[in-house]
Amino acid sequence: MTPKPHQDIAPRRAACLAGLVVATLGASALVGWMFDITALKSIFPGSVTMKINTAIGMLLCGITLAFISRQIFLSATRFWTTIVSVVVIVVGALTLSEYFFGWDFGIDQWGFQDRASAAADLRTWRMSPTSAFAFLLTGCALLTSVRHIAPRMRLSILAALGASLLVIGFLALIGHASGPLLQARSWDYAGMAIHTAVCFTLLGLALLALARYGSELTWSLDKATTAGFGIGIISLITAAGISYHFTDQLQQSATKVGRTQEVLKEIEKVTTDMSILGSSQRSFINTGNEHFLEQEKENQNALHKDLANLRKLISNPLQNHRLAQLEALIAERISWGEKTITARRLHGLAAAERVIESGTGLTLSASVRSVTKQMEDDEYTLLELRKQNEEAISRTTFLLLPLGVFLSITLLSLGLFFLNAGIGERTKAEDALRESNENLERKVAHRTLELQQAKERAEAAARAKSDFLASMSHELRTPLNGIIGFSEFLVDGSPGALNAQQKEHIEDILTSGRHLLQLINDVLDLAKVEAGKLEFIPELFSPSQAIEEVCAVAGPMAIKKKIDLNISVALELLEVNLDQMKFKQVVYNLLSNAIKFTDDRGVIKINCALNGADQFHLSVKDSGIGIKPEDLGRLFRDFEQIESGPTRRYGGTGLGLALTRKIVECQGGNISVESEFGKGSTFTVALPINASNVQL
Amino acid sequence: MNPNRILIVDDNAINLKLTRSVLKSAGYDILEAADAEQALAIILQTPPALILLDIALPGMDGLTLTRQLKANETTCHIKIAALTAFAMKGDDQKAKLAGCDAYITKPIDTRKLPGQVAALLCVSEYKGIQS
Numbered sequence: 001m002t003p004k005p006h007q008d009i010a011p012r013r014a015a016c017l018a019g020l021v022v023a024t025l026g027a028s029a030l031v032g033w034m035f036d037i038t039a040l041k042s043i044f045p046g047s048v049t050m051k052i053n054t055a056i057g058m059l060l061c062g063i064t065l066a067f068i069s070r071q072i073f074l075s076a077t078r079f080w081t082t083i084v085s086v087v088v089i090v091v092g093a094l095t096l097s098e099y100f101f102g103w104d105f106g107i108d109q110w111g112f113q114d115r116a117s118a119a120a121d122l123r124t125w126r127m128s129p130t131s132a133f134a135f136l137l138t139g140c141a142l143l144t145s146v147r148h149i150a151p152r153m154r155l156s157i158l159a160a161l162g163a164s165l166l167v168i169g170f171l172a173l174i175g176h177a178s179g180p181l182l183q184a185r186s187w188d189y190a191g192m193a194i195h196t197a198v199c200f201t202l203l204g205l206a207l208l209a210l211a212r213y214g215s216e217l218t219w220s221l222d223k224a225t226t227a228g229f230g231i232g233i234i235s236l237i238t239a240a241g242i243s244y245h246f247t248d249q250l251q252q253s254a255t256k257v258g259r260t261q262e263v264l265k266e267i268e269k270v271t272t273d274m275s276i277l278g279s280s281q282r283s284f285i286n287t288g289n290e291h292f293l294e295q296e297k298e299n300q301n302a303l304h305k306d307l308a309n310l311r312k313l314i315s316n317p318l319q320n321h322r323l324a325q326l327e328a329l330i331a332e333r334i335s336w337g338e339k340t341i342t343a344r345r346l347h348g349l350a351a352a353e354r355v356i357e358s359g360t361g362l363t364l365s366a367s368v369r370s371v372t373k374q375m376e377d378d379e380y381t382l383l384e385l386r387k388q389n390e391e392a393i394s395r396t397t398f399l400l401l402p403l404g405v406f407l408s409i410t411l412l413s414l415g416l417f418f419l420n421a422g423i424g425e426r427t428k429a430e431d432a433l434r435e436s437n438e439n440l441e442r443k444v445a446h447r448t449l450e451l452q453q454a455k456e457r458a459e460a461a462a463r464a465k466s467d468f469l470a471s472m473s474h475e476l477r478t479p480l481n482g483i484i485g486f487s488e489f490l491v492d493g494s495p496g497a498l499n500a501q502q503k504e505h506i507e508d509i510l511t512s513g514r515h516l517l518q519l520i521n522d523v524l525d526l527a528k529v530e531a532g533k534l535e536f537i538p539e540l541f542s543p544s545q546a547i548e549e550v551c552a553v554a555g556p557m558a559i560k561k562k563i564d565l566n567i568s569v570a571l572e573l574l575e576v577n578l579d580q581m582k583f584k585q586v587v588y589n590l591l592s593n594a595i596k597f598t599d600d601r602g603v604i605k606i607n608c609a610l611n612g613a614d615q616f617h618l619s620v621k622d623s624g625i626g627i628k629p630e631d632l633g634r635l636f637r638d639f640e641q642i643e644s645g646p647t648r649r650y651g652g653t654g655l656g657l658a659l660t661r662k663i664v665e666c667q668g669g670n671i672s673v674e675s676e677f678g679k680g681s682t683f684t685v686a687l688p689i690n691a692s693n694v695q696l
Numbered sequence: 697m698n699p700n701r702i703l704i705v706d707d708n709a710i711n712l713k714l715t716r717s718v719l720k721s722a723g724y725d726i727l728e729a730a731d732a733e734q735a736l737a738i739i740l741q742t743p744p745a746l747i748l749l750d751i752a753l754p755g756m757d758g759l760t761l762t763r764q765l766k767a768n769e770t771t772c773h774i775k776i777a778a779l780t781a782f783a784m785k786g787d788d789q790k791a792k793l794a795g796c797d798a799y800i801t802k803p804i805d806t807r808k809l810p811g812q813v814a815a816l817l818c819v820s821e822y823k824g825i826q827s
Contacts (some may be wrong), residue, residue: 469784470782470784473781473782473783473784474752474780474781474782474783475781476781477781477783477801477802477803478708478711478781478802479710480802480803481708481711481714481781481802481803481804482708482710482711482714483803484803485711485714485715485718485803485804485806486710486714486717488805488806488807489714489717489718489806492806492807494717494718494721494806495717495721513803517803524783524784
């Protein structure tokens with residue numbers, strides 16, 4: 001156990017402080033014994049003293065604790081601690097065995113007072129069994145903290161011993177506090193002094209603090225389990241308190257019963273002595289023999305003694321009153337007896353007979369008997385009551401004690417059960433967690449590697465695609481240059497005029513060449529959109545003008561098919577802030593599609609209007625072939641042409657709508673289509689008026 | 697130096713023929729080369745006012761040739777227009793960086809090319825022209 005710099009040193013300081021306080025208390029008690037200072041021996045006059053052995057033990061243990069609290073274990077520290085531990089354990093064990101077996105090893109007196117007076121009352125000298133037991137625990141704890149024991153084991157032992165000491169000291173303190181606090185009889189907890197209790201409490205706390213420091217002991221139980229333990233311990237203490245209380249009452253009651261029985265015995269003696277009193281007096285009167293008078297004197301003395309005894313025993317006021325009556329009556333009876341004796345001596349038998357015949361003596365004796373009878377009756381009633389009370393107490397004790405103990409044990413067991421279950425579950429859960437974490441880590445590492453590889457592959461593929469597109473574009477444009485260029489050259493008649501048919505065919509070549517070029521451009525654009533490379537440069541322009549420009553380009557196609565092209569742009573839509581080229585591309589794609597799929601003499605309507613404050617709509621409506629509902633879904637996909645295969649009547653790359661959709665969406669807009677098969681379609685594009693306000 | 701003399705460098709004979717036909721009918725004097733080495737020889741012998749230069753050439757490529765010509769005192773004044781099928785984004789920037797005065801993509805617009813050439817021959821600063 002080496003000190004760890006990052007640990008909180010507060011527990012260590014607390015332990016050191018506790019050790020010093022304990023040592024000081026021990027030393028002061030020792031001084032108290034040396035110079036006979038009661039305040040140091042027992043704190044409060046008349047309460048239990050800290051015994052000499054206890055004081056020495058506290059001094060040693062306190063110093064040792066202060067040493068240990070540094071948590072630096074030099075061999076000297078280990079040696080000293082071991083010696084102190086062994087001494088304390090031996091003293092504790094010997095004291096306990098003295099109590100159990102009634103031996104006397106002479107370890108309790110130490111010669112501060114003379115041994116003769118010491119031997120008179122062992123209770124004055126011998127530490128209480130509780131203290132002896134506590135010292136046994138303290139010694140074990142100190143020994144544990146410096147021996148080489150597995151840390152987990154040491155933690156458990158230290159915590160358990162510390163907690164035990166804490167409970168012992170604390171209970172003793174409660175016992176002491178109960179006197180002044182509850183106005184009850186102070187419960188000195190098997191004779192442990194108040195400062196001894198304080199010392200053991202501090203020792204327990206210090207050991208717990210050291211355990212906490214050494215192994216970071218923490219209270220990690222959940223609230224319910226803690227509450228369970230708490231209630232269990234409280235009910236255990238309550239049960240102990242109740243049983244103590246009732247046992248105490250039982251003891252007091254037994255004492256009272258005993259006294260009542262003594263009172264009864266005394267009353268009976270009074271009755272007996274009274275009867276003897278009469279008989280020896282009568283014998284003297286009959287015989288005149290003075291010897292009987294001596295007997296009479298003795299009887300009188302016996303009676304006085306009986307009365308004195310009764311006075312000592314009786315405490316209740318009614319009986320006291322009766323006792324006074326009784327004393328008065330007996331005194332009167334005795335003085336009456338004296339009178340008859342005097343009459344016998346002075347005037348002879350006849351005179352004495354006369355006094356006797358007056359009946360006063362008999363009346364007095366009868367009164368005495370009646371009073372004693374009353375007293376006896378009262379005592380018997382009292383006895384009966386006390387017996388009933390005793391029975392009630394016994395019943396309560398026998399009912400409450402097992403119940404309390406049972407309750408405590410149940411709660412503690414439940415607490416332990418849940419604790420164990422909790423630990424078990426936690427261990428299981430921790431294992432599961434650890435396993436799943438490891439799995440997860442493996443999976444993550446694996447997945448990361450996979451992702452890395454996939455990313456590299458994807459990047460390589462993207463590079464290859466980009467390279468392929470660049471070279472394809474180049475390679476296709478090179479022959480197209482010849483095809484388109486020469487066609488244009490010929491159509492324009494630069495090398496010489498062509499006849500009409502020749503010109504038409506060359507124009508067909510030119511159209512096909514341009515179509516192929518458009519296809520290449522679309523493919524490149526689409527590839528750029530997918531690679532996120534398509535750039536949008538917003539500028540302010542008039543949508544109506546842009547639409548007109550597009551119509552000027554696409555118009556000839558419409559004119560050729562005699563299609564009625566109808567353009568309407570809302571007046572309030574003066575300017576938009578978008579990429580003009582892309583906007584024109586969208587319009588061109590939609591318009592050329594509409595022209596393509598509309599039969600001769602059809603109608604195409606282009607409508608452009610505001611849609612809310614931020615958006616505008618562009619719709620291109622045709623009267624063409626329309627789209628089947630089941631085909632609407634794949635309309636905006638790459639390379640999809642609704643009519644494919646040999647039946648295909650209309651040209652086109654199949655990329656136009658996919659590209660249009662991507663251009664629109666990249667600017668924060670959307671495209672939708674409504675169509676009725678055979679009647680025509682309407683493509684509607686919603687675009688923001690100001691593209692720079694849109695987060696892309 | 698004949699201000700009407702134009703050198704066309706292209707390894708594709710048909711494309712070379714197309715450019716030549718278009719510009720000849722517009723009234724220009726045309727010189728031809730199929731690669732950079734051949735072009736260099738002609739330039740040194742009979743310097744043209746403008747070179748229409750293909751970029752992808754066998755051997756030395758068009759951009760390297762441009763750099764050489766623009767680095768040389770005697771040839772740096774000759775206008776060079778890249779005439780190329782490299783029409784991807786960034787290709788025009790590469791051409792400009794190498795020293796080209798114009799960038800014309802293939803397929804050429806035969807109707808616009810004579811105008812573009814004329815513009816290049818009288819305007820000195822760079823002008824990007826897209827067909």
